[in-house]
Amino acid sequence: MKNISILLIAINVLVLSCIVYGETPSFKVDSNPTLNMVKQYNSSTLYTLSSSGYQDPIFVANLTGTHYEIGYAMGYFLAEEALENFESLLKVAIPYGFERDALKLFLDWQWKDYLSKQITQNYLDEIQGFYDGAKGAGFDKLENAITQAVVISSLPGDPNQNIEALIKNEFLKGDASEFKQYLVANGYDEVIATILNTELFKSTTADGSKPIKGMQCSHFSVWGSRTNSGDMYNGRNLDWLQNSGIAKNKLITFYHPKGSYSHAAIGFAGLIGAITGISSQGIFVAESDNDSNKVTFDGFAWSMRLRYIMEHANSIDAALGLWKATNNTMGMNHMVASSNEATTAPHPAYALETMAGYTAYFPDNSPAEQYLYTNTTTGAATQMGYPIPEAVFRTNHGYDTVIRANQWIDPKPTDDSMIRYMLFHDAFNYYETAQIEISELEAINITSILGAKNNEANFYDCSQGWNGYNIISATYHFAANKMFVAYEEGAGQNRVCACCGTYVQVDLTPFFVSNQIN
Ligand SMILES: *[C@@H]1O[C@H](CO)[C@@H](O)[C@H](O)[C@H]1NC(C)=O
Ligand SMILES: *[C@@H]1O[C@H](CO)[C@@H](O)[C@H](O)[C@H]1NC(C)=O
Ligand SMILES: *[C@@H]1O[C@H](CO)[C@@H](O)[C@H](O)[C@H]1NC(C)=O
Ligand SMILES: *[C@@H]1O[C@H](CO)[C@@H](O)[C@H](O)[C@H]1NC(C)=O
Ligand SMILES: *[C@@H]1O[C@H](CO)[C@@H](O)[C@H](O)[C@H]1NC(C)=O
Numbered sequence: 001m002k003n004i005s006i007l008l009i010a011i012n013v014l015v016l017s018c019i020v021y022g023e024t025p026s027f028k029v030d031s032n033p034t035l036n037m038v039k040q041y042n043s044s045t046l047y048t049l050s051s052s053g054y055q056d057p058i059f060v061a062n063l064t065g066t067h068y069e070i071g072y073a074m075g076y077f078l079a080e081e082a083l084e085n086f087e088s089l090l091k092v093a094i095p096y097g098f099e100r101d102a103l104k105l106f107l108d109w110q111w112k113d114y115l116s117k118q119i120t121q122n123y124l125d126e127i128q129g130f131y132d133g134a135k136g137a138g139f140d141k142l143e144n145a146i147t148q149a150v151v152i153s154s155l156p157g158d159p160n161q162n163i164e165a166l167i168k169n170e171f172l173k174g175d176a177s178e179f180k181q182y183l184v185a186n187g188y189d190e191v192i193a194t195i196l197n198t199e200l201f202k203s204t205t206a207d208g209s210k211p212i213k214g215m216q217c218s219h220f221s222v223w224g225s226r227t228n229s230g231d232m233y234n235g236r237n238l239d240w241l242q243n244s245g246i247a248k249n250k251l252i253t254f255y256h257p258k259g260s261y262s263h264a265a266i267g268f269a270g271l272i273g274a275i276t277g278i279s280s281q282g283i284f285v286a287e288s289d290n291d292s293n294k295v296t297f298d299g300f301a302w303s304m305r306l307r308y309i310m311e312h313a314n315s316i317d318a319a320l321g322l323w324k325a326t327n328n329t330m331g332m333n334h335m336v337a338s339s340n341e342a343t344t345a346p347h348p349a350y351a352l353e354t355m356a357g358y359t360a361y362f363p364d365n366s367p368a369e370q371y372l373y374t375n376t377t378t379g380a381a382t383q384m385g386y387p388i389p390e391a392v393f394r395t396n397h398g399y400d401t402v403i404r405a406n407q408w409i410d411p412k413p414t415d416d417s418m419i420r421y422m423l424f425h426d427a428f429n430y431y432e433t434a435q436i437e438i439s440e441l442e443a444i445n446i447t448s449i450l451g452a453k454n455n456e457a458n459f460y461d462c463s464q465g466w467n468g469y470n471i472i473s474a475t476y477h478f479a480a481n482k483m484f485v486a487y488e489e490g491a492g493q494n495r496v497c498a499c500c501g502t503y504v505q506v507d508l509t510p511f512f513v514s515n516q517i518n
């Protein structure tokens with residue numbers, strides 16, 4: 001039992017990342033959901049958004065104040081739901097209490113010694129506010145769940161490989177002694193012995209395959225002559241641990257922090273970062289994983305960093321500047337885009353290919369994206385990148401030479417990530433050739449096609465959708481103040497993965513009332 005490999009399998013399953021497979025996916029759009037007020041605290045309000053597509057409504061938190069006050073209101077409103085999500089995730093991933101306790105120690109150590117260091121004070125205040133707000137509402141069971149969730153959300157797709165690199169790095173620097181003491185004092189000595197035995201961190205099984213199939217994500221931005229009125233549309237899929245129970249507490253948060261810009265994040269109760277979102281300035285952010293050998297937690301936890309960018313940027317240049325002034329952690333692809341500059345900026349959207357200490361910046365139609373894969377046996381070359389004007393899109397692999405050199409596995413033309421990259425290219429090509437301007441339905445269609453449907457053979461088919469990994473699928477049309485948000489729904493054979501279900505239209509107008517600095 002005292003085996004780190006169980007812990008690693010668990011972490012593997014927990015990692016925030018994304019998968020997609022599936023004629024046109026059978027998604028629905030609910031353009032008329034009902035917003036109801038549930039609770040109020042000072043100037044913050046909790047709502048539910050009810051839709052015919054979902055048994056339990058989506059929580060919508062509209063939070064105003066200093067970061068501490070925002071955190072406080074969130075803890076006051078949703079501490080119980082946050083813990084319920086966290087615990088149900090851990091229980092699905094780790095059936096035994098002992099390993100759960102060891103995982104929590106590991107997460108606390110990673111937070112305390114690494115990830116908490118480069119997070120800005122505002123977010124530390126917000127986290128403190130969350131804990132205090134929970135207590136203020138009479139809920140005292142949270143322990144360190146909020147920071148532990150930040151650490152879990154910071155790990156990319158293949159934790160075996162990434163944690164091995166992290167721990168090697170950290171033990172080499174000799175600053176893990178406190179964690180060692182914790183483990184010994186708590187009878188976890190076998191765990192530590194196993195951590196140090198890197199054999200167990202092997203990222204491949206004996207037959208050379210990955211122990212757990214990669215989880216994937218995807219994101220895109222499209223604008224200009226490809227779209228109706230030239231508006232920008234964005235989309236993002238999160239393909240993660242399915243059916244974990246967290247979809248009971250779905251959450252869209254509107255943050256209005258004093259002194260910075262309002263921004264929205266789509267996620268679940270207990271997750272304070274942004275896995276995707278948009279700001280009152282039309283700044284869109286997203287993530288999809290890729291696994292690099294160059295990883296560290298000496299950086300800005302990515303989900304908090306995406307919020308930081310939404311809070312402070314009002315242009316694509318400002319967003320890129322903030323990215324450059326902060327440090328990367330894991331190997332990830334990200335996207336930043338500026339909807340308001342769809343017709344004015346030469347390149348209003350960028351894919352960022354990242355690893356520890358290095359980012360490659362890709363605007364639309366970037367020549368650097370065009371590279372040829374050479375089959376080492378036959379010498380045959382395959383074009384891997386198809387950059388096009390007025391659209392940027394990424395799945396789970398990089399195009400930059402340095403990024404590719406450090407990727408844990410170099411992409412082959414037949415890899416899942418390449419197949420999905422081509423689905424994007426084919427979709428944009430289809431609309432261009434058919435002379436159809438992309439509008440809301442088309443943008444949702446593209447998002448939905450890319451979502452993981454557990455049908456690797458056909459990404460256009462939802463027949464296996466009950467078992468698909470896609471748990472959040474979101475499309476944004478900021479110029480019309482709208483976003484369309486789908487979550488996984490139901491259980492067992494009655495379950496529907498997000499991209500095969502209902503996209504709920506969220507009107508941003510009542511939330512982004514001002515587009516000034518708060
Ligand atoms: C709530 O409002 C009161 C009265 O304005 C203020 O004193 C208090 O600091 C606020 N608390 C939080 C956590 O927002
Ligand atoms: C980025 O990391 C370097 C060390 O690698 C550090 O000196 C710098 O302060 C970090 N930047 C921020 C904004 O934390
Ligand atoms: C290289 O080409 C051979 C022959 O077509 C094929 O069997 C093999 O799968 C290719 N290898 C890769 C890595 O694409
Ligand atoms: C990262 O990219 C490589 C190359 O395409 C791929 O093999 C690997 O699975 C990707 N990682 C994830 C987590 O998808
Ligand atoms: C969705 O995309 C597929 C494939 O590109 C296409 O066949 C279908 O007509 C599209 N549906 C809509 C509503 O655009």
Ligand SMILES: *[C@@H]1O[C@H](CO)[C@@H](O)[C@H](O)[C@H]1NC(C)=O
Binds near residue numbers: 063
């Ligand atoms: C959300 O908060 C903002 C900022 O305090 C406020 O202007 C807006 O009216 C609120 N919207 C709703 C629906 O509560």
